Amino acid sequence: MQGKTFFIDMTKCTACRGCQVSCKQWKNLPAVKTKNWGSHQNPPSLTPVTFKLVRFNEVNKDGKIRWNFMPEQCRHCVEPSCKLIMNMYVPNSVEHDAKTGAVLYTDKTATIDLEPWEMCPYNVPRRDEKTGVWSKCNMCIDRVQNGMKPACVTSCAMGVMQFGDREEMLAIAYERLAEVRKKHKDAFIADPDDVRVLFLGIGDPADYYEYLSADTAGL
Numbered sequence: 001m002q003g004k005t006f007f008i009d010m011t012k013c014t015a016c017r018g019c020q021v022s023c024k025q026w027k028n029l030p031a032v033k034t035k036n037w038g039s040h041q042n043p044p045s046l047t048p049v050t051f052k053l054v055r056f057n058e059v060n061k062d063g064k065i066r067w068n069f070m071p072e073q074c075r076h077c078v079e080p081s082c083k084l085i086m087n088m089y090v091p092n093s094v095e096h097d098a099k100t101g102a103v104l105y106t107d108k109t110a111t112i113d114l115e116p117w118e119m120c121p122y123n124v125p126r127r128d129e130k131t132g133v134w135s136k137c138n139m140c141i142d143r144v145q146n147g148m149k150p151a152c153v154t155s156c157a158m159g160v161m162q163f164g165d166r167e168e169m170l171a172i173a174y175e176r177l178a179e180v181r182k183k184h185k186d187a188f189i190a191d192p193d194d195v196r197v198l199f200l201g202i203g204d205p206a207d208y209y210e211y212l213s214a215d216t217a218g219l
């Protein structure tokens with residue numbers, strides 16, 4: 001299945017959080033009350049009403065400080081382990097849209113009593129404490145099925161995010177990787193064969209987020 005894919009060039013991200021806000025706006029999701037926990041990353045992690053979160057990491061490399069910003073979300077995996085596991089517990093609780101490749105949760109997930117990392121290698125899904133229903137990014141499937149791009153993609157003034165047919169996005173991502181590698185030999189794309197959200201970054205993937213480190217591949 002070709003389907004759709006995001007390309008997220010983290011080397012261009014300024015952490016303005018426009019994508020995080022536009023996700024909330026389009027989905028009419030409430031804000032989450034937080035307190036200062038010593039980081040601009042707010043809320044501290046994904047929540048049942050926060051499907052897009054800009055992660056902030058301060059990295060000290062040889063005495064030089066670099067900010068790593070990662071607009072985190074569900075990767076819409078090519079072979080989603082969450083779907084495999086949740087559907088073992090409750091059949092048809094997770095759907096996989098044939099045309100786009102979007103991984104879609106239903107309210108049938110409410111009875112599944114697992115930890116996020118037991119279902120997802122990227123620790124993405126979150127469970128509503130009251131209803132029990134699991135949630136995450138759904139690729140703005142309502143927009144995409146009507147020929148529009150996901151809300152987060154349209155909000156980014158820095159050109160960090162692109163969205164389109166998978167082959168086209170892979171080609172753009174590898175072209176950009178080759179360009180970035182002229183200056184940064186350690187540039188990478190995380191898990192390109194496995195996911196529909198291609199994250200391009202520099203250095204150790206775990207310096208962006210510990211769950212970005214798995215099976216990272218490059219050219």
Ligand code: SF4
Binds near residue numbers: 054160
């Ligand atoms: S809107 Fe773009 S620049 Fe701003 S945080 Fe999101 S990805 Fe980064």
Ligand code: SF4
Binds near residue numbers: 083120123124
């Ligand atoms: S990133 Fe996690 S939640 Fe998203 S499709 Fe993959 S396994 Fe499922």
